[in-house]
Structure formats: structure tokens, C-alpha cells
Amino acid sequence: MIGIFDSGxxxxxxxxxxxxxxxxxxxxxxxxxxxxxxxPHSRERVEALTLKNIDYLVKQxxxxxxxxxxxxxxxxxxxxxxxxxxxxxxLGVIVPAVEAAFKQSRFxxxxxxxxxxxxxxxxxxxxxxKYGVLYAxxxxxxxxxxxxxxxxxxxxVPLIEEGILSHPATRMILRNYLRPLKNANIDxxxxxxxxxxxxxxxxxxxxxxxxxxxxxxxxxVDAIEPYFKAHPDLLKKIxxxxxxxxxxxxxxxxxAEIGGRFLGEKIEVEKxxx
Amino acid sequence: MIGIFDSGxxxxxxxxxxxxxxxxxxxxxxxxxxxxxxxPHSRERVEALTLKNIDYLVKQxxxxxxxxxxxxxxxxxxxxxxxxxxxxxxLGVIVPAVEAAFKQSRFxxxxxxxxxxxxxxxxxxxxxxKYGVLYAxxxxxxxxxxxxxxxxxxxxVPLIEEGILSHPATRMILRNYLRPLKNANIDxxxxxxxxxxxxxxxxxxxxxxxxxxxxxxxxxVDAIEPYFKAHPDLLKKIxxxxxxxxxxxxxxxxxAEIGGRFLGEKIEVEKxxx
Numbered sequence: 001m002i003g004i005f006d007s008g009x010x011x012x013x014x015x016x017x018x019x020x021x022x023x024x025x026x027x028x029x030x031x032x033x034x035x036x037x038x039x040p041h042s043r044e045r046v047e048a049l050t051l052k053n054i055d056y057l058v059k060q061x062x063x064x065x066x067x068x069x070x071x072x073x074x075x076x077x078x079x080x081x082x083x084x085x086x087x088x089x090x091l092g093v094i095v096p097a098v099e100a101a102f103k104q105s106r107f108x109x110x111x112x113x114x115x116x117x118x119x120x121x122x123x124x125x126x127x128x129x130k131y132g133v134l135y136a137x138x139x140x141x142x143x144x145x146x147x148x149x150x151x152x153x154x155x156x157v158p159l160i161e162e163g164i165l166s167h168p169a170t171r172m173i174l175r176n177y178l179r180p181l182k183n184a185n186i187d188x189x190x191x192x193x194x195x196x197x198x199x200x201x202x203x204x205x206x207x208x209x210x211x212x213x214x215x216x217x218x219x220x221v222d223a224i225e226p227y228f229k230a231h232p233d234l235l236k237k238i239x240x241x242x243x244x245x246x247x248x249x250x251x252x253x254x255x256a257e258i259g260g261r262f263l264g265e266k267i268e269v270e271k272x273x274x
Numbered sequence: 275m276i277g278i279f280d281s282g283x284x285x286x287x288x289x290x291x292x293x294x295x296x297x298x299x300x301x302x303x304x305x306x307x308x309x310x311x312x313x314p315h316s317r318e319r320v321e322a323l324t325l326k327n328i329d330y331l332v333k334q335x336x337x338x339x340x341x342x343x344x345x346x347x348x349x350x351x352x353x354x355x356x357x358x359x360x361x362x363x364x365l366g367v368i369v370p371a372v373e374a375a376f377k378q379s380r381f382x383x384x385x386x387x388x389x390x391x392x393x394x395x396x397x398x399x400x401x402x403x404k405y406g407v408l409y410a411x412x413x414x415x416x417x418x419x420x421x422x423x424x425x426x427x428x429x430x431v432p433l434i435e436e437g438i439l440s441h442p443a444t445r446m447i448l449r450n451y452l453r454p455l456k457n458a459n460i461d462x463x464x465x466x467x468x469x470x471x472x473x474x475x476x477x478x479x480x481x482x483x484x485x486x487x488x489x490x491x492x493x494x495v496d497a498i499e500p501y502f503k504a505h506p507d508l509l510k511k512i513x514x515x516x517x518x519x520x521x522x523x524x525x526x527x528x529x530a531e532i533g534g535r536f537l538g539e540k541i542e543v544e545k546x547x548x
Contacts, residue, residue, distance in 0.1 A: 034319055035309065042525050045308055158432040169443040169450075176443075251316050 001026040001239050003062030003088075005053050008036035009161070009255065010194035011068030012262035014093065017221035018066075019244075019263075026243035028060055031259070032274070034250035037157060038071040039115030046117070050076035051083065053249075056274045058088060063237040065090045070114055070192050070216060074123035089234055096223035097190050097216035098127040104212050105188040108146040111181040111211075114192030119152040124192055149184045153177045153193075160195045161258055165202070174199065178206050188212045198262065247272045275300040275513050277336030277362075279327050282310035283435070283529065284468035285342030286536035288367065291495035292340075293518075293537075300517035302334055305533070306548070308524035311431060312345040313389030320391070324350035325357065327523075330548045332362060337511045339364045344388055344466050344490060348397035363508055370497035371464050371490035372401040378486050379462040382420045385455040385485075388466030393426040398466055423458045427451045427467075434469045435532055439476070448473065452480050462486045472536070521546045 002022075004015050008031050015029050032038075032053050038046050050072040057065050065088055067073050067080070073092030081090050101110050112124040125148045156177070159170045181189065189211055191197060197215045204213045228235045244267075248255040252269040260266050278289050282305050289303050306312075306327050312320050324346040331339050339362055341347045341354070347366030355364050375384050386398040399422045430451070433444045455463065463485055465471060471489045478487045502509045518541075522529040526543040534540050 034315065036314070040310070040525065040528065041308065045524050155432055155436055155438075158429055162429055164429075167447075169446040172443040172446070173441075250319050251314065254314065 001028055001060065001062050001243070003027075003057035003060065003065040004029045004068050005032075005050075005057060005065060005072070006030070006069040006194065007032050007038035007049075007072065009033075009259045009262050010157075011066075012259050013194045013197045013215070013217040014066060014068040014220055016263050017217055018224075021221055021225075024240040024242055026239045026241050028057065028062065028245040028247065030057055030272075031246075031248045031255060033248045033255055037115070038069060038075075039117040039154065039157065041071075041117065043075045043121070046071055046075040047079050050080060052274055054080045054084075054090065056272070058084065063088050063239075064234060066220060067092045068194055068217070068220070070094065070194060071117040071121075074118050074121035089231075091220070091224075091227075093194065093216040093220045094123050094127055094192070096219040097192065097214055098124060098131075099223065100214050100219040101188045101190050102128070102131050102146070104214065105146075107187050109149070109184065109186045109188070110146060111149045111151065111184070111186035111189040112192045113151050113153045113156075113177065113181070113189065113196065115157060116152045116154045118192050119150045124148065124190060125150060147184075149181055149186055151177055151181055156199065157193065157195050160198050163258075163261060165198060170199075171202065174202060175206060178203065182207065186211060188214060191215045191217075246270065249274055275302055275334065275336050275517070277301075277331035277334065277339040278303045278342050279306075279324075279331060279339060279346070280304075280343040280468065281306050281312035281323075281346065283307075283533045283536050284431075285340075286533050287468045287471045287489070287491040288340060288342040288494055290537050291491055292498075295495055295499075298514040298516055300513045300515050302331065302336065302519040302521065304331055304546075305520075305522045305529060307522045307529055311389070312343060312349075313391040313428065313431065315345075315391065317349045317395070320345055320349040321353050324354060326548055328354045328358075328364065330546070332358065337362050337513075338508060340494060341366045342468055342491070342494070344368065344397075344468060345391040345395075348392050348395035363505075365494070365498075365501075367468065367490040367494045368397050368401055368466070370493040371466065371488055372398065372405075373497065374488050374493040375462045375464050376402070376405050376420070378488065379420075381461050383423070383458065383460045383462070384420060385423045385425065385458070385460035385463040386466045387425050387427045387430075387451065387455070387463065387470065389431060390426045390428045392466050393424045398422065398464060399424060421458075423455055423460055425451055425455055427470075430473065431467065431469050434472050437532075437535060439472060444473075445476065448476060449480060452477065456481065460485060462488060465489045465491075520544065523548055 077092040246269045252271045256269040347368045351366040520543045526545045530543040
């Protein structure tokens, strides 16, 4: 079984990509709605909450756990990985997005948008800085430094959860957030929040043809194929009966309603006490 | 000492009114930022969280506790009042706002705006329904039925916390929320969320001269004077050394920053584990 953990609904965009690519696996999705959103919490609190929820998924027998929440990936992934030491395998969403951005960026001008918590953590900047120098794929000799431009977009999550995606107010707020990134001439933009794929078309339109938009949800799933190839034992261990379970720590009705919109299908949601 | 409890910063608008009217009292403000916002939580969770926080304020020796959060007042006030049976006195913000609206409404067409949680709870409707029939103060013979028009405004809290009060997107979203209330010709509008006084001028402007706007924060403080007159013992018991303490269960820096904006003065904030 694969466990997908998120603070709320956002991780369902990751789940959606997984279901497209690997429909046969058994999945359990856990949204910690009782403590959502994680964005405004302190690092210590995100760590404590993530540990508790991952413990629960481990007890359910998950062989692979995806921390689908960018805030939890930024603040708590290392702690849970150190606790479980690969049993089970626990992966986040930041490194795959950074790798995809690094591969696709032409000039190394990379933008990142996310919640206040993710941007404040500096996690994307730190991962991107590891690459340091980018060799432009069009010209191997043209070395380009990676430059990172970050922008916190705290209003996008509430706007998306309210479902007012094509409202002029949403476009206005989005344009304000993206303006400094456009002015910086970024060639690649990482959507560092699993909610943002719901606005991906609008964001891509605003950023224009010269900017590649990378969803951390899509990147996380794209990265798993080579991972499975390198770890065939893991692939064998994951049960494959096409099962899906949706768990939340609070408000199952609201979760089913908004979650269904994220996933594009009706879902049954069960409340669990963790 | 007076305890003022809120899920986050919002209750500081209540505290501000208290400080204006009763600057000599000792105050402790407690914001449960670790679990904020309460709006999207289930009723059971709001009950459990409110109980825990009120227990803490009781242990600090508060003689009067104001549940300054509309969601907590709607979902959990009765439970905490039943637990403490008047020792200490615990008051909410809904009944005072309803009484103020009832007194000031000319025709009984009363609107309420609040978070999704407050509106869903039906608490304002229930309290207003107790009055049933309103006698118009201008003509004692003209009996008017109280009609209540409710509107959840879930995006106002994030917009206010981001401080983009006079942004065109905020005005656009606000206008959308207020349109059905304007169309219903309400003569009185209750701001059923302690964040909303920060938008009170804009709301009053949009609703026009024929609509009275009532802040639940202001109403809560206005209601306390007659309460003190009726309970002089309580007034004597409250310590009066002008002390102020600001406590939060998470993110003291962010609390100090946004809280200072709500209160209109710089504050020092201490983190507590509850």
C-alpha cells in the first residue's frame, strides 16, 4: 500500500497523478484537516504533526509514503526519514520538483511560489543551491548560474479552496504575486504548493510562453518511475488490488466535497482520530 | 484579571474596545494560533479546543473570561459555561451583538456575515429568532417580524490577515458577499467575526446610509457596563493594575506582527503550551 499524506486536500493533486500512472496500487490518503493549513504553523509544530500522522500511516502497513504537503516536506521530511531509516521509504515533493526545474530550465532563472511557510523555510532555495551552476542544455558550454526568485502567495490556498478559480479577484491577486517573477524574467516556475495545479493554466497563461511551469505534484510522480527501477524490491512489496481509502482527521463532509473537486471524482471519506 | 480568548488574532478587536473603556483592568489575551483558524473545524473539535484553552485561563485566575471568537461562541460557549457554572463568569460575543442589532434595527431586516463555521452553526439566527417580533422604536404599534439574512464570507479572514484591506480584489470579493444582503434591503448588518471591524468602514460604505453596521467586538464591550452594574461583586473581584499579557500557542513573532496591526500598538507576545 502507498500512503499519501497531506495537511488537507492539496495532496489529492499528487494522488490524482499517481492514480493516472499507477491505477493498480492500493492507496491510503490521509489529510490532517484538524490541523490544516500547515502553512502558518511554526516549524516545530509542523514536525510534531507530521511525525504523528506518518506514524499512523506506518502502522497501517504502508510500504511507501509520500509526504505530499510542501510545508511538511520543507519542515519535517528529514526528521521522519531519520526516524524510519528507509523502512518504509518516505519521500517528499520538493527534491523531485527541483530536479525537474533544473533539467528543464534554459537559463537558470528559476521562480518558486508557495505558502508563507514553505517560502520562509528556504527549502527550495537550499535544494536549488546544491546545483549551483546550470549547464544550459541547448549549449553545453554555456554555463549559467542558478538564480532563485521566491514569492509567498498566502491567499492562493483559500481562493482555490473556495473554488473561485476564474474569478477576476483571483486573477488580480495572482497577477500581483507573479509580477515580480515576470519582471525577473524567470524561465521556469515551480508551483511549490500542491493546491496550485488547480490554477496551473491561468499561471502558465500569465507567465507566457517563455516560462515553463512545473507542478510539484506532477514532478513527484514523474520521479517515482526511475526510483522503482532502481528499487525493484519496493515495487514488489506494494500491494496491488486497486484499493483507495480517504482518511481525514476532521470534517469528512467538507473533505469529500472539496476533495472531490481536486480529484475530479466523487469520494467517500472516513474520519480518524490520530 | 480578565481573560480574552480567541482562536487567533481576531479577538484583539474585542481587547482593543476593552482597553479603551476599561484601561485599568489586568488582562490576559490568549490566541490559540496553533489551531487557528477555528472556522473550518468541526463543532466537536471547536468544543474540545475551547475547553482546553478556557481551562488554562481559569487556572491563571481570571475572574471574567470573554470568548471573543465567534466560532467558539457559537459552538462551545454553552459547554464551557455549563462546566464552570458562573465561577468564573464566561461570556461570548453573539448575544451582545444580537441585542444591539435588535435594539437598533428599524424594520427587523437583519443581516449577518461570518466565517463558514459561524454561519453554518446557525447561532445568530437562533438568538435572533428568540426575539421573533420586533417593535419598531419609531412606532411602537408597528410590529415587524425579524427576518435574518446570513452570508458566509470565508475569504475575508485571510484577506484581512494579509493586510490588503483597500486592495481592489478585496473590494470586489466583499461586494460579491454583500450583494445578496443589499438586495434583501437589510437595515442592520452584524459583523459576526472579530476580524471584520478592520473592514468596517468599507462595509458601511458599501451597505449605504440606510444600513446600521454592528461590530460584535464593540457590542460585547457595550454590553459589559450594564452587566457590571448588575454584578458589582464581579467588578470588585477583577484586579486593576493595568497589566497586559499576550499569549499564543504558536508563532509568537507572526502574532506580534499581525496582532500589533489589529490592536494599533506594538505588543510583546509569549508562547505557551496548552
